[in-house]
Amino acid sequence: MLVRLxxxxxxxxxxxxxxxxxxxxxxTGENGAGKTNILEAVSLxxxxxxxxxxxxxxxxxxxxxxxxxxxxxLIGDATLGTGVQPQAPDRRLVRVNGAAAPATALAEWLAILxxxxxxxxxxxxxxxxxxxxxxxxTLALEPGHATQATRYESAMRERNxxxxxxxxxxxxxxxxxxxxxxxxxxxxxAARRRTVAALSALLDDMSDGPFARPALMLEGWAxxxxxxxxxxxxxxxxxxxxxxxxVGPHRADLSVTHRAKDQAAALCSTGEQKALxxxxxxxxxxxxxxxxxxxxxxxxxxxxAHLDPVRRAALFAxxxxxxxxxxxxxxxxxxxxxAGEAVRLTLTDGRIESDAATR
Numbered sequence: 001m002l003v004r005l006x007x008x009x010x011x012x013x014x015x016x017x018x019x020x021x022x023x024x025x026x027x028t029g030e031n032g033a034g035k036t037n038i039l040e041a042v043s044l045x046x047x048x049x050x051x052x053x054x055x056x057x058x059x060x061x062x063x064x065x066x067x068x069x070x071x072x073x074l075i076g077d078a079t080l081g082t083g084v085q086p087q088a089p090d091r092r093l094v095r096v097n098g099a100a101a102p103a104t105a106l107a108e109w110l111a112i113l114x115x116x117x118x119x120x121x122x123x124x125x126x127x128x129x130x131x132x133x134x135x136x137x138t139l140a141l142e143p144g145h146a147t148q149a150t151r152y153e154s155a156m157r158e159r160n161x162x163x164x165x166x167x168x169x170x171x172x173x174x175x176x177x178x179x180x181x182x183x184x185x186x187x188x189x190a191a192r193r194r195t196v197a198a199l200s201a202l203l204d205d206m207s208d209g210p211f212a213r214p215a216l217m218l219e220g221w222a223x224x225x226x227x228x229x230x231x232x233x234x235x236x237x238x239x240x241x242x243x244x245x246x247v248g249p250h251r252a253d254l255s256v257t258h259r260a261k262d263q264a265a266a267l268c269s270t271g272e273q274k275a276l277x278x279x280x281x282x283x284x285x286x287x288x289x290x291x292x293x294x295x296x297x298x299x300x301x302x303x304x305a306h307l308d309p310v311r312r313a314a315l316f317a318x319x320x321x322x323x324x325x326x327x328x329x330x331x332x333x334x335x336x337x338x339a340g341e342a343v344r345l346t347l348t349d350g351r352i353e354s355d356a357a358t359r
Contacts, residue, residue: 001020001022001074001075001294001295001297001323001324002020002042002045002072002073002074002110002297002324003019003020003073003074003075004017004018004019004071004072004073005017005018005019005020005038005041005042005070005071005072005073006018006069006070006071006072007038007041007068007069007070008068008069008070008071008083009060009061009064009065009067009068009069010037010041010059010060010061010068010069010070010083011034011037011040011041011059011061011068011350012032012034012037012061012062012349012350013034013037013038013041013061013350014061014064014350016038016350016351016352018038018343018345018352019343020324020326020343021324021341021342021343022324023320023321023324023325023340023341023342024316024319024325024327024335024338024341024342024343025324025325025326025327025342025343025345026327026328026329026332026335026338026342026343026344026345027039027326027327027328027329027345027347028328028329028330028331028332028334028335028344028345028346028347029330029346029347029348030330030348031330032349033347033348033349033350034347034349034350035301035328035329035347036051036052036116036301036328037350038326038328038347039051039114039116039299039301039326039328040052040054040059041070042070042072042112042297042299042326043112043114043299044059044070044082045070045072045080045082045106045109045110045112046106046107046110046112046139047103047104047106047107047139047146048103048136048146051114051116051299051301052116055090056084056089056090056091056092057084057089057090059084060084060086060089065086066086066089067083067084067085067086067089068083068084069081069082069083070082070083072110074109074110078096078097078109079095079096079097079098080094080095080096080106080109080110081094081095081096082094082095082103082106094106096109103146104146104147104150107139107143107144107145107146108143110294110297111139111140111141111288111292111294111295111296111297112140112296112297112298112299113136113137113140113281113284113285113288113296113297113298113299114136114298114299114300114301115277115278115281115298115299115300115301115303116301116302117301117302119133119277120270120273120274120277122273122277123256123264123265123266123268123273123276123277124266124273127220127251127252127253127254130253130254130256131250131252131253131254133254134192134195134196134218134254135149135192137195137199137280137284138191138192138194138195140284140288140292140296141194141195141198141287141288141291141292142191142194142195144191145188145191148184148187148188148191149184149188151180151184152180152181152184152185152188152248152249152250153250155177155178155180155181155184156181156245156248156250158177159174159177159178159181159232159239159245160239160243160244160245162174162177163236163239163240164240164243174233174236175233178229178232178233179229181228181232181245181248182225182228182229182232185221185228185248185249185250186223186225186228188249189218189221189222189223189249189252190223192218192249192252193218193223196216196217196218196254198287198291199216199280199283199284199287200215200216202283202286202287203215203216203279203283206283209314210310210311210314210315211275211276211278211279211282211311211314211315212258212259212260212268212272212275212276212279213258213259213260213279214256214257214258214259214265214276214279214280215256215257215258215259216254216255216256216280217254217255217257218252218253218254218255219252219253219254219255220249220251220252220253221247221248221249221251221252223249228247228248231247232245232247232248235247256276256280258272258276271306274306278303278315281298281300282315282318282319284296285298285318285319285322285323286322288323289321289322289323295322295323295324296322296323296324297323297324297325297326298319298322298323298324298325298326299326300325300326300327300328301327301328302328302329302330303315303327304327304329304334304335305329305330305334309336309337312334312337313337316337316338316339317339320339320340332344332346
């Protein structure tokens with residue numbers, strides 16, 4: 001878990017240091033105070049572009065020098081850092097224990113998952129959003145998943161570029177690139193399916209509670225290496241015309257169904273969709289806590305805002321002891337049902353007002 005988080009010129013925070021505890025971290029403040037910015041900073045201590053998926057150049061403080069830094073200290077004094085420099089505002093730098101490292105290396109240190117209000121539309125958005133969500137779940141269980149995804153996407157971009165060239169590409173060169181796609185694509189698909197299977201087994205054993213129980217299934221490409229090899233080779237002309245690769249694990253979709261109603265999540269009410277998503281995140285937290293050497297770090301943005309006190313208490317009870325949980329809300333009353341110790345911080349215009357933080 002994180003024992004110290006330091007920000008420098010990040011979003012609306014000129015500088016801030018937070019020393020969270022092992023359980024709940026409750027961030028309260030008015031809209032625009034910088035609560036979600038804190039969660040976004042934590043999310044950057046994992047591979048990817050963070051919970052907003054914003055350009056790195058947009059994360060630097062307005063009126064600041066043009067760069068930013070986020071640093072985290074873990075139990076045992078391991079350190080993770082990321083940021084950009086003013087002269088290269090879109091080039092992310094990562095350091096692990098003071099040494100330069102690829103962003104994928106961050107997954108070996110922290111398992112981070114988030115839930116934001118924008119994700120309430122997850123089941124009605126294009127399949128790519130659900131794939132990214134599933135990949136984040138998988139990454140927390142299998143840190144090597146990030147490397148497989150990066151290598152697959154790199155090979156696919158190279159293939160698409162060659163197919164788009166006016167001059168015909170060397171067939172042997174294309175075959176070698178497609179072999180890389182198959183190798184990493186099979187690994188990518190297998191890891192996703194292991195995650196879906198593990199979550200499904202956990203959800204099967206759970207009783208119905210205050211949150212709807214989902215059924216999960218990975219649809220689309222089925223992980224057949226020989227079939228993908230043939231389809232890529234035979235589909236070169238088609239993919240060249242389309243300007244993209246039309247087969248492979250990048251076309252898969254996470255299907256979610258409301259068990260009790262036997263209804264696709266996309267057809268459920270907004271409240272039911274939120275409950276289904278929350279159930280997946282809670283089950284995943286249980287799974288990470290039970291199977292991984294370190295518990296997860298959960299970032300829950302405005303998660304309690306639309307829950308009644310009974311469901312808020314049920315949510316907090318489920319999360320207790322499952323790892324470090326960072327939550328935001330506009331008022332302290334949203335966290336009244338928190339039992340035991342919790343770090344409670346109040347934010348005002350990018351300043352953190354608490355004895356647990358320095359400014």
